[in-house]
Amino acid sequence: MIPNYLKKALVACEIALEKESDWHSASQTLGNILQSMAWFEEAAFWQAQALEEERDLVAGYASLGKIWVQHGMLKEARVNLERAVKLDPQLFEGHWYLAQIYEHLGQKEEEIESWTKTFRLRPDKATAERLYKLGKDLGERGEIEKAIACYRRVVKQQPKFIPVYYDLGEIFQAEGDKERARECYNRIIKIDENQALAHHKLGTMFLEEKQFEEAIAALRESIKIDPKQPWAYRSLVKTFMVMGRWDEAIATCKAILSLxxxxxxxYIQLGRSLVAKxxxxxxxxxxxxxxxxRGWQQMNEKNYQFTKNSLINKIPIWEENLQELANQPIQALEIGSEQGMVACWLLDHILTHPTAKLICIEQQFSEEFAENIEKTGAADKVEKLEGDLDKLLESLEKNAYDLVNIGYKITNKTSIEEKAAISWERLKVGGVIILNSPKSRNKQEKLAPGIKKFMTSIEDKGKIMHQSKQQVMMKKIAS
Known part of the structure; x- marks a missing residue:
């Protein structure tokens, strides 16, 4: 807690610095107070200022800022230190104090700028820990090259600073530079062979490159080091499933469930593996x-039968974004219904109003679709249109639907843009369209190109509600 008499003296000096009013008296008073508090260095400065003909504004603001800092008055300190560095941009001490103040006040952008200036003025003050934090902040801001430069300085200071290699590895992976990413993870293992995460990172890279045996070896090593973390098991499951080694995939799934x-x-991967068998x-x-x-109790109660999963992992996202449509007299449209998983969930959770309707379009409906829809108890709400998808879509009324879902099975890269555009015309303003993207072999590709082109074409007419690598939800805000 700052004493009131000191606070008054500091404010008096601030006023004197700004307006040159009673400068000598204010400086002498503050100097005497600081001397009585045994702050001899600052006291000497202010007592000397009382004898000067001209004010030293830079040093004066810097001194006031430091005194405010010492008493925890960070906002007051910030004001004075900002004035000091504005007058003298080369004032290292001002930037150094400001960087820490901004950090405490949560002013991230200002903090980054102040640390950058501090380390440029005094490279010797750039510790590995501070450089690493600055690198992370720059990376989060999208300034990747500056982040890499910070990380390289960290490595130069502390070659065994493991966290920096993880961050560099992730940057290089995102840039598609697999060789340098792999070098980073191997470097971590050379420093500490018991880094389970590094083995896991290598394993997932091998999996992406279809080097399956190498992936299995790396992932098993990760599990050996840290058997209680499920992420390595998860990647191992993916590897076995890609290879068609279903028994090993099932055994690994069960190992995860023990944790x-x-x-x-x-459970979904177990189901998929068992279907394959x-x-x-x-x-x-x-x-x-x-x-x-996931909260879909009706699937068990009504005994729906599915051998494919097109929704379960996404249920929380659908619930969050479609809740305003629930129990409303809406018209919904689904293109590509497969076994009816999405249709059944919609009928159970969203299309619960007596007059709600769902049109399903499919080239040829399966027996499983008919059986599952019948089990919903709401089959009368469903209209099936079977045949050529494009012709059927074109035949539907425009601006008539509150919800449109385009299944990923029909969203191939040559047709999704056209189907999305036609479906968009059938969507009401205020309605929601769901675009499901097929998995791409290109790990850096986040969405099917056709979906990206469509989103660009209606950019000012749609609002993104949710976007991931496999799915986009958009609300139509204009025709």
Missing amino acids: VAEYPWV GEIETAGVYFHKASQI
Whole structure:
């Protein structure tokens, strides 16, 4: 707590610096107070100022700023130090104090700028820890080259600073520079062979490059080091599934469940693996478990039967973004319904109003679709249109639908842009369109090119509600 008499003296000096009013008296008073508090260096400065004919504005503001800092008055300190560095941009001490003040006050942009100026003026003050933090902040701001430059200075100071290699590895991976990314993760293992995450990172890179045996070896090493973390098991499951090694995928899924009991993703992969082995009934049990965890109790209660998952992992996102449509007299449209998983969920959770309707368009409806829709108890709300998708879409009324879902099976890269554009015309203003992107072999490609082109074409007419690598939800805000 700052004494009131000191606070008054500091404010008096601030006024004197700004207006040159009673300068000598204010300086002498502050100097005497500081001397009585044993702040001899600052006291000497202000007592000397009392004898000067002209004010030293830079030193005066800097001194006031430091005194305010010492008493925890950061906002007051900031004002004075900002005045000091404005008058003298080369004032290292001012930038150094300001960087720490901005950090405490949560002013991230200003903090980054102040640390950058501090280290440019005094490179010897740039510790590895501070440089690493600055690098992370710059990276989050999108200034990747500056972040890399900071990280390289860290490595030069402390060659065994492991966190910096992880960050560099992730940057190089994002840039598609696999060789340099791999070098970073191998460097970590050379420093500490028990870094489970580094082995996992290498394993996932091998998986992306279809070097499956190398991926398995790296992921197993990660699990050996840290058997209680599920992420390495998860990548191992993906590897076994890509290779068609279903028994090993199933065994690894069960190992994950021994660590994390309620894990919908694992139940889904178990289901998929069992479907591949022809064990359809058992697979359904695991799909039901995943849906229950996601809050879709009706899937079990009504005994829907699915051998493919097109929704369960996305249920929380759909619930959040479609809730305003629930129990409303809306018209919904689905292009590509497969076994009816999305249609059943919509009928159970969104299309609950007595007059709500769903049109499903498919080249040829499966028996599973008909059976599952019948189990909803709301089959009368569903109209099936079977045949040529493009012709059927063109035949529908424009500006008539509140919700449109385009299934990923029909969103191939040559047709999605056209189908999305036609569907957009059928969507009401205020309605929601859901575009599902097929998985790309290019890990740096976040969405199918057709979806990206469509989004660009209606940029000023749509608002993004959700976007991920596999899905985009947009609200139509203008025709």
